[in-house]
Amino acid sequence: MISMFRQLEYFIQICKEGSYTKAAEVLMMSQPTLSQQIRFLEGEVGTPLFERVGRGVKITAAGEILYQKAIFVMRLIEESKKETYELRNARTNKLLIGISSMDFFCLVPRFLKFHEQYPGITLKFASAENSSQQLLDSSIDIGIIDYHEPNKEIHMMHLYKEEQALVVYEDHPWADRTVISFQELEDLESALFVRDLSVIEQLHTFSDKITKSLHSKFESTSVEILLFMVLHKMGVAILPASLIESFFGQKLKMIRLDPSPVREIKLILKKHHYNNPSVQTFIDFFLEQSKK
Numbered sequence: 001m002i003s004m005f006r007q008l009e010y011f012i013q014i015c016k017e018g019s020y021t022k023a024a025e026v027l028m029m030s031q032p033t034l035s036q037q038i039r040f041l042e043g044e045v046g047t048p049l050f051e052r053v054g055r056g057v058k059i060t061a062a063g064e065i066l067y068q069k070a071i072f073v074m075r076l077i078e079e080s081k082k083e084t085y086e087l088r089n090a091r092t093n094k095l096l097i098g099i100s101s102m103d104f105f106c107l108v109p110r111f112l113k114f115h116e117q118y119p120g121i122t123l124k125f126a127s128a129e130n131s132s133q134q135l136l137d138s139s140i141d142i143g144i145i146d147y148h149e150p151n152k153e154i155h156m157m158h159l160y161k162e163e164q165a166l167v168v169y170e171d172h173p174w175a176d177r178t179v180i181s182f183q184e185l186e187d188l189e190s191a192l193f194v195r196d197l198s199v200i201e202q203l204h205t206f207s208d209k210i211t212k213s214l215h216s217k218f219e220s221t222s223v224e225i226l227l228f229m230v231l232h233k234m235g236v237a238i239l240p241a242s243l244i245e246s247f248f249g250q251k252l253k254m255i256r257l258d259p260s261p262v263r264e265i266k267l268i269l270k271k272h273h274y275n276n277p278s279v280q281t282f283i284d285f286f287l288e289q290s291k292k
Helices: 002-017 020-027 031-045 061-088 101-117 131-136 183-187 197-206 208-213 223-231 241-246 277-291
Strands: 050-053 056-059 094-099 122-127 142-145 154-169 179-181 192-194 236-240 252-258 262-270
Touching: 002 020, 002 031, 002 061, 020 031, 056 061, 094 101, 094 131, 094 277, 101 122, 101 142, 101 223, 101 236, 101 241, 101 277, 131 142, 131 154, 131 262, 142 277, 154 223, 154 241, 154 277, 179 183, 192 197, 192 223, 197 262, 223 236, 223 252, 236 241, 241 252, 262 277
Parallel strands: 094 122, 094 142, 179 252, 192 236
Antiparallel strands: 050 056, 142 262, 154 236, 154 252, 154 262
16 A cells, blocks of 8 residues: 555656656656556556657546546645644644634634633634635634535534624714614615625615615725724724624714624534544534523
8 A cells, every 4th residue: 555655656746747757856766666666556557647758758548537536645645644743743732713803803702711711722813714715724723704605524503693783983864873774774875884795685685775885986894994984984884783882982883773684603614623622622612602
């Protein structure tokens, strides 16, 4: 089995170099030895893998199939080496969490409580740009998101739901209101910034007039920028109520919506996460907190 892996490494290198001579130099071995190993490999698969072309070689159709499979196999081996190393070493007491700034603000109390209960586990936060891919690439251990495309390699679980509300600047015509209906958003004369896709879909079902207020010369997916735009009277926004409340005193006013739009927060992780026991500790803690 070990010799087969070696032969696949040699095969991949020849594919990359397009030459036995160059591949042998990179692999620091003699060309006759390399040629012999490839003949053994061709004997295993039962077909030629290369054709001679001038001073180099060209991969055959069968070789192309093997090349794609070989790349996949070698990647799995590297991932296995990495995961077994991490199992034995320091990463077991560190968690890499992909999360948006908006969700981070809302979950700060939980993170602090987790640290109090598990001071030996370091939490490292990264921007959640493409959490599914970040998980598959092992650049994060856990993703906290509000939207997830199904993936057979990723497990998703419900974390909690949160109310969303309208935030306006302090001298906005609606600043004295405490509740408004969705239908009243038709009378909105300023731009409406909405980050959550489910809320955008909900607004579309009410009326085309509300939808038009979503088209603005200014757009952002950053909650900090959205709040900054509201402060500077560039428009109003629909954001998590808990987030707006944390920014009270910043010349902002919160208005509840009827019906109240709800945003579902999910936790995602790779189905096979056993290389880091801290992942399960984190999941158990957060799910328990969600029940309270």
